[in-house]
Structures are given as C-alpha cells and as structure tokens.
Amino acid sequence: MDYISTTKKQRKEMLQSIGVNSVEDLFKDIPEKLKIKKLNLNNPLSEAELKKTVSDLSKKNANALEYSYFLGAGIYNHFLPSVVPHLALRSEFYTAYTPYQPEVSQGNLQVIYEWQTFISELTGQDLANASVYDGATATADAMIMTKIITKRNKVLVAKSLNPEYKKVLKNYAQANEIEIKEIEYKNGLLSLDELKKELDEKTASVILQNPNFFGCIESLEEIINLIHEKGTLSIVAVSEPVSLGLLKPAGEFDADFVTGEGQSFGIPMSFGGPGVGFYATKQKHVRFVPGRLSGKTTDSDGKEGFILTLQAREQHIRREKAISNICTNQGLMAVIATIHLSLLGKNGLKEMAELNLQKAHYAAEKIKELDGFEIFFGALFFNEFVIKTPGAEKVKEKLLEKKIISGFSLEKEFPELKDCILFCVTEMNSKESIDTLVEVLKEVK
C-alpha cells in the first residue's frame, strides 16, 4: 500500500524547482550516522493481503456476536443501530481537525453544542464540555479543579468507585500533590459514618459513583448535603449513563461536578476505547472546565453560528497558566453519542433504561433462587448486581463452555468479596439467554 500521489517524473520536476539533486539533499540537517540504514519492518502489503492479515487477528477474539456477555464494570454491551456509524463516518465529520476555522466547521460545532445540551440535560447540570478522554480522566480532571477552587488538597474517594477510575485518580493525585483517602462501603453503599469521620475543612472534594461500581444506587441527597456542610465539593461519576433515563440526576441533588463515560450511547466496546468522557458542572464553575466549549454567536451578517469559546482556559492561549493541558479530545465519539441520543430521544432512552432495569432484576431473582448463590448487597440496583457464588473461577469456566462471558470477579480488586461476581444485564440479553445463564449456574456446586 502507499498513498502517495507524486509520480517519478513529478518528483524530478519538484526537486529541480527546489534546486537540489535528490531527496537525500533535503535531509542534510540530519547527520549521516543518525540515518536509518535498514528498516526492520515487513515488505509493503497489497490491500487484499492486508485485509486478510488484520482480519485473521480479529478472529482470535471472543466478541459479542458470538458470545453472550453478562459483563459490564465500566464498559457495556448495548445495541448499536446501523444508522449511527453511517452518519458518523460521513467523512466531513471524521476527517476534519478540531474546529479552529468555524466558518467551515459549523457541522462539527453544532454537534458539539447539541452534545453539551444532551449531557447537561442528562446530568441535571448547567453546562457540559465537548468531551475528555474517558470517564476516569473526566473524574480526575474534576478532582484537580476542586483542588484549585477550594485551595484544599485532600480528596475522599468512595471505595465503591470503579477500580479503573481509582487507579487513574491515584496517578493524577500523585502528580498534583493531592492526598487521597478511601471511604469504606457498607452493604454496597458509601458508608455515611465513615464519610462523616473523614470529612473536614481540609477536604477539597468527595468523589463517588452512581450507580456505584457494585451497581447499587446511592442516596445522593443525603451524601451531597453532608459534603456541602464542610464547604467541600462533590463529584459524582456515572459509568453507566443509560441509568439516567430513569434516575434523578446528580445535578438535581446539587452535585458540583458530574463526570462519566458515554460509551453506552452507540459506541462499540472496542476493548475499552475509544469511548467518550463527559464533564458537566454548574454555571459558577464555568472557568473550571477543561478542553473545548462550543458556544452560540452570530456572524457579520447577524446569522447564528457556533464557535469554540472561553478559550482563555486553554493551553493554546494560556500555556503554563492554562487550567488543563487537553487539546485533542474524543470528538468523533461525542458525534456518535449525540446521534445515538437523538435516535433514542426522550422516549427511547427511558424505554432502554427500563429494559435494563427489568431484565437485570429478572436475572438477579432467578439466580438468587439457586443453591449456593445469593444477592450479596441488599441495596437498590440498576443493571448490575453482585452475586456471591460457590466459586467465581468455577462459574467462569462453566459459563465459558456455553459461550457465555461471566461477570467481573471482584476478589482481585476487593479481597473481602471472595467468590463474588458483578453481573451485568442489558437490553442485549434476551430472556432466553438469561434462562440459559441460570441453567448453567445451576450446575455449579
């Protein structure tokens, strides 16, 4: 393969025009000894050979068309309507750069504005940004902002936050000299007693997830009120935003920041990336938003249009004084999620959330009836729940024989949850597939 248009004859003409004899003459600034003598890569492949080589690799992986997934834990197997990639892969969207020239980027800028609206509506916040890398970095960004806003450097993190998010927070906190302390859970929910004990006037923010990593629905009102008593800010992460089709959003409980992952909205699981991180907050924190914001304005004829705005927060304008270093974000993924959310709309999102809720409860009830299996936490849940099993490894192996991918084994990240599995049920799991799951589990003793 190559994608070069210049012919040999043209190359000669161009070299002549430049006034050099050969292409090598263009690289005189690089010392000879630093030039590559031989590149140890494969010979170029034709498109047919290339297609076969890459496709062969893809066949070595389990995937959601061939296996039945009951696995979530931050990445979810949801329905992907055909229309979404057809629209998002219109090349005017996917081969464009960040919309620095708004006059020829109105498509992209309007989609970002619509995305900002969708996320604000869903989270119950005043505003949202154009996207960040993923749910974990969105939450880490918010953590850093709360340090800047409150000038405090202690952050409390719910133990029931997704472990992937916790690892990223830990890393960002180290670099930023933020001290992190974990808050225990009790019966699957954030322990209010522990929170009261740790919360003080030095605490910049408290970070929790809803529904939390165990799928349980937190009492946001009580928690956020408590947090605010100490002048501390609240960050609520949402890793399964389909839940927002039903649940009252954190913004309505006065959360300061709502961050999360939008992969559930029409984005393939793709081994965990790319998804799309979202970041929403209150009007009063508008200067503490990382990355791009699309704003409405008018052109020289008074016609409405969109432009990247409030750029005095950003690195390309403020350099070392910027509040974040982000440049490229997850633009196309926000386009995909926006299109998907439009398709779902008011009625579809609610219906989808209801499907997830009902099917997950059906599965949990059925599993609970089996000998040796129990629902481990008594709390309310959405589409994920923790089951104590006779043996997580045995369950996994048995299910795999029937091409079923088990839930997430919790013991590695939470040693106290031995043989506990976090199962996930979405609209993609039919009653039949749930019944099969239960049948197989029945055989595990």
Next chain:
Amino acid sequence: MKLIFEKGAEGRKGVSLPELDVEKKENLIPKALLRKELNLPEVSELDVVRHYTKLSTLNFGVDSGFYPLGSCTMKYNPKINEDMSFLQGFALTHPLQGEELSQGVLELMFELEKALCELSGFERFSLQPAAGAHGELTGVMITKAFFKKKEENRTKLLIADSSHGTNPASCVLCGFETIEVKSDKEGNLDLEDLKEKMQQDVAGLMLTSPNTLGLFDKNTEEICKIVHEKNGLVYCDGANMNAIVGISKPAEQGFDIMHINLHKTFSTPHGGGGPGSGPVGVTKELVEFLPAPLIDKNRKGFYLNYDLENSIGKMRSFFGNFGILVRAFTYIKGLGTSLKEVGENSVLNANYLAVNLKKDFDLPYNRICMHEFVLSDKNFPNQVTTMDLAKRLLDYGFHAPTIYFPLIVHGAIMIEPTETESKETLDEFIEIMKKILKEAEKEPEKLKNAPQNTPVKRLDAVKAARQPDLRWKKQ
C-alpha cells in the same frame, strides 16, 4: 440551522428496541429517586439522518479538500483502516473478557508496539495515552517519578520558545515550573541559553523534533548532551514525526522519552478533535516507570504484564484507544518498509511549496525545511492580516494553515502539505496564495470581508465569550 432539539413531534422516536420479554415489576425504584423531566428530542430515524447529513455538509475534512494545517499532519486517512477497526472481533470485544479470549487484540498491540520501537529506537512503548497532550503528561509524570526514585528534588523543566501550548501546560499539571529557552536566528535552539538554564534543579527539556518551525535542529545531539551532562532527561514531542518516519530514530538522536501522535504520522483520522492516540516510548532505564500494564508474550501466549516495579500507574481506564490502535497498525502493516517514502515525500512537498511561495511571501527561516514551514505577515499591504489571508483561503475551497503559531514568528502562517497531496494540488495552492496576495494589494476588502462562500461569515468571538451560550434550554 435548527437544533435537533427544535425538530420532531411528540411521541416520535428513532430506534426500535426489543420488547420487554420478562414480567414487568413495578416500583423497583422509589419515586423520589426517579427523574421527572427529560428534555430530549422526539425524532424519527429519517429526521436524524437528514439532520446530521445536512450538518456534515457544513463541515470541511481532508476528503473535502487540501488541509495544510501546520503541525497537525492532515494526511489522507485510508478507508481500509476504518473497516478493520469495525471488525466484530475488535469492535465488539470487552476489555475485561480475559487474556485467553483476547489473543488477537493483544497480538495486535504487541506488534504495533514493536513497530513503534523499530521506527523510533526506543526500548518500550505504553499504548495507553489517548492523545498527544496525554502522552506529554505521561512523559512528565515519568520524569517526576524518575527523580523521585533518585531522591533528587528537581522542580523545573525547560521548554523551547517555539513549543506547543500543551508542553508548558503538561509540565505545570505535574507541579513543575517551566523556563523558556530561546531559539537562535537560524531556528535552532540557542545553545548558550540552554547551557545557562540547564541547572541542577532542572529535570530536563521538552523539545519538539523536528521543531515547530518545521526545521530539524542541527544541534539535536549536542542539545541532548548538554541536558544529559546535568543528568536531566530530554523529552521529544513527536507531533512532527511525519518528516523523519523511516529516516531517523529519535532515541538514537539522544532523546529519552517521546510521544507519537498516531492520529498524525500514522494516518488515523482526527475525528473533528479526536479520538487520537499518543503512545509514549522510553529508553531502557525508564521502562520501569511506564504505565502498567505492558503487553508481553510467554509460552501460553500474549498477556497483560503488570509487573513494573515503579510504574506511575494508569493514565486512563483500560488499555488505550484500542480502535485507533487498530487503524494505526493497519497503516503500518500495509506500508511496511515503504514508510520511508512517507517521510521523504512529506519533506519534498513542503520544500516545493516553500520555494515557490517565498518569492512572494516572507519566509523568516530561509533554509531547507522538513515537513512544514512558517511564513510571516511581513510585507502584507493595506493592514491585511494573517487572519484575513486564512479566511480568504476558505473562500477558494482550501482549509487554512495553522495561524499565529509558533509565537516567535510575527503573524505566523504554518503550512504542512503532507505526503499524500499531489503536485497538481500544491500548484493550485501556490497559485491561489499568490492571487490572494494580489487581491490584498488591489482589493483588500476582499480579504477583510472574507469568507463569503462559506456556510456562515466571520463569527463574533467576543460576543461568544462575553455572553456564553453553551447549550439549548427548553422554553
């Protein structure tokens, strides 16, 4: 154009979901926890198709026309890359499904890392960082961890005065103070200034190579030597790697850490602002600090190796923007050894443009360039500005170059044609640039009122910032 929220009719929806096939249970969630309002659109599938198709036509991408946006490497994005990333065996895989069920995914990542090592000379790469700036942040965190282990308190980092804004922003995010090193008259880093500023409390230097003037710094080896003599680390911002891909290896030039923008050099699409991917490579002595896990191979096959003694931790959830890695892998595998021609032709195209434009425009660093070059606004007649020129280019169906960057060139116009453009396109661009300059002399209002042929005219940025309107609200 109306927003999607302003379209549709009550009761409409654009997706058909499966029927609920289990018995419905009431009151699973108490009313107090249920939302009352959800102001989302009510539109059909065709409504959605028309809306976003129309919006796409208001956008300009590489497929629409020439996109000489400097430092962004807007090359053609091969279609096969997209197809491969959507294969069910990649797109429909879960990151926690286990190594034994993901051997193809892991093999692809392993092979991609090997290819990046071969092209850059580094020992290992982390594929986690999601973009260039995210790679920089990773590199700076590694630098911090390196000195922490050595129990040395180094609080400053050097950056070039021609650096991207992300460089100082990344340093500050990790608590470093930044100090700018000047460029000299030829566009190389000023060695005397560097020597003076490279003190014992400085952790190292971040340098874009080739630099943002589009030049390969003749003193690259010497620069690295000066920093190394004070036991500092040299970070290579690899945004401009396209010029030297297959030609020279940054690790052999003396760099210690580097990020590579897969969405530049390795052709993955920019997506209107991402997703990108910014893998970070390091020399042998820094491997222990890379974000875990790395992908390794043993008798049983490929596996996720978390055994990194001093790993800085995770940069993001899971393993990176895997779908982007598939595209870059497909590109590298397809081109193989002919990647050298990418570097060669990107430099050929840039020099051809530079030589033909400098007759009429000011080229402040007048020497053989790499993959891009920077013109200034010196000699523009009638108070015409770089912004005016950029907007007029839009009228002629070209995307504008990067403007007002780097900061050390007055009214900078940074032009990067990439290797995929044909001579005919370059000739057309030269002709239009000259035509615009003539217009600037004789009919400057044509530039000042530009653009005229675009979906909207020049937008009011001040109004947007003074009265921020960042979302639709139900009336």
